[in-house]
Amino acid sequence: MSDAVNETLALLMNHRSIRAYHDTPVSQDQLASIVAAGQMASTSSNVQAYTVIAVTDPELKSKVAKLAGNQVYIEQCPVFLVWCADLYRLKKVxxxxxxxxxxxxxxxxxxxxxxxxxLAAQNAAIAAESLGLGIVYIGGVRNQIAEISELLGLPELVYPVFGMCIGYPNQETGLRPRLPMKAVLHMNGYSREQSVEEVKAYDTTTKQYLLERTNGQNDATWSQMMAKRLAEPTRLHMKEFLKGKGFIQK
Structure with a gap:
């Protein structure tokens, strides 16, 4: 294998979200290795301002799943990690x-x-995939964030950024196409024209991808999907919640 496509790059380029899992458990050793890999991620000034909560109790997972938008794969996965930004520890010590x-x-x-x-979560995701596991990020933990925070006993200055299902994949999924590199890689300064123009080709790509994935039922372009997303109010409670938790006061 050449330096241009080594095992690490191959793993990264093969990432896909997994939403169906076998009931095979994730061992404590695997979980420890995954979190240890997360801890080795870069951290600003070594503050390590995060905590991860592993939810394995079936009843607790069920409650979290309902609060996160009734996403059944939270219940199905052996381990559900809740990645939290944590300034409580820093304040207290x-x-x-x-x-x-x-x-x-x-x-x-x-x-x-x-x-x-x-950063820690993404390190952990890569570690999990290297062990043959699959993951999917769950932003739905912010749907009813106050209730989930109470359920998990999160103190002031701690909030759940997202969740992560981990388990052995029980589905085959295709790779979702990403934006052209020129849309995101700008050399020596931001190019407004390049940023926008490159999306035209991507709209064609995503339209074709959806047509194939949905057997002709959906032909939306990426721009259309993003317009729909921006037109819908999403989690507008976050600002009030975060301030109530003691964040962004200054």
Whole structure:
């Protein structure tokens, strides 16, 4: 295998979301390896501002699934990970070293915690796939985020960024086409024209992909799908919830 397409790149380029799982359990050793790989992700100033909650109890998974939009694969997967941005730990362990002023509730630290959790989760996803497991991210944990936070006992300055189903795949899925590289890779500065023009070819690609995937039932382009998404109010409760949890105060 050449350097241009090594095993790691092949694994990354073969990523697909898995929404059906065998009942084969994920072992504690596998889970530990997956989370350990997540912990080795880059982290801003080594703050490691995240916590991951592994939900394995069937009753608890069922409750989470209902709150996350009745997504049955949350119940089916052996392990459901809830990746949380966590500034609570940082606040508590630094209190004795600080004076009267602290900025754990700043917008910048909110971004740091969210990015830290995301980087760790993606490392974990790759680790899981390297073990023959499949994953799918679940943004639906933010649908009823206050209820899920209460269910999982999340304190102030902790919020669930997303969930992640993990298990042995029980389906074959195709690769979803991505934007042309020129749409996302700009050299030495942002090109407005390049960013927009490259989508035209992608619209054709996604239309054909959907026609094949739905047996001719859906021929929407990516632009049309994104317009529909932007036209619908989505999780407008997030700002109030995050402020109520102590985030983005400064």
């Amino acid at each position: 630094t209190e004795s070293h600080l004076g009267d002023t602290s900025y754990e509730d700043s917008t910048e630290n909110f971004i740091v915690a969210t990015v830290d959790a995301t």
